[in-house]
Amino acid sequence: RVAFGLRCCLLAAPLLLQACAEKPPPQGPLATPVFHADLVGGARQCSASTPVLKSGRQASATIKVGNDGGWCAIHVRQDGKPYAAGLLTQQPRHGKVFIHPVGNDTRIDYTPAPGYVGADSFAVQLIPGNPTIRVAVTVTR
Numbered sequence: 001r002v003a004f005g006l007r008c009c010l011l012a013a014p015l016l017l018q019a020c021a022e023k024p025p026p027q028g029p030l031a032t033p034v035f036h037a038d039l040v041g042g043a044r045q046c047s048a049s050t051p052v053l054k055s056g057r058q059a060s061a062t063i064k065v066g067n068d069g070g071w072c073a074i075h076v077r078q079d080g081k082p083y084a085a086g087l088l089t090q091q092p093r094h095g096k097v098f099i100h101p102v103g104n105d106t107r108i109d110y111t112p113a114p115g116y117v118g119a120d121s122f123a124v125q126l127i128p129g130n131p132t133i134r135v136a137v138t139v140t141r
Contacts, residue, residue: 032101043070055129071109082106083126090123
């Protein structure tokens with residue numbers, strides 16, 4: 001019995017070590033999963049520019065969104081994958097901003113305050129590389 005138990009342990013040890021070994025990141029088309037919730041809730045009227053980002057530099061972008069309760073988003077990426085994090089450095093006065101990964105992009109969602117029509121703005125700094133995006137927003141009915 002002792003020999004059998006020892007043999008089982010010796011045979012199982014490499015499998016256990018392999019299971020605990022560090023695994024390479026998953027390969028495939030998407031760095032971050034895309035969930036159904038990521039795809040719903042967009043404003044019916046939405047147009048957003050795509051800023052050209054460079055490390056340590058500032059870029060401009062625009063959003064034009066109808067105020068029907070939905071969001072409008074800017075999509076950015078670094079080397080084919082989402083940024084690790086985004087920091088809201090200037091809050092919008094008339095809406096909310098949500099920064100999150102969706103697939104291979106970092107998506108910066110702007111949702112206007114209910115009933116608001118007019119101009120708004122905000123700024124986001126992305127990590128790594130610290131590019132900053134200054135966003136001018138126009139909210140319509």
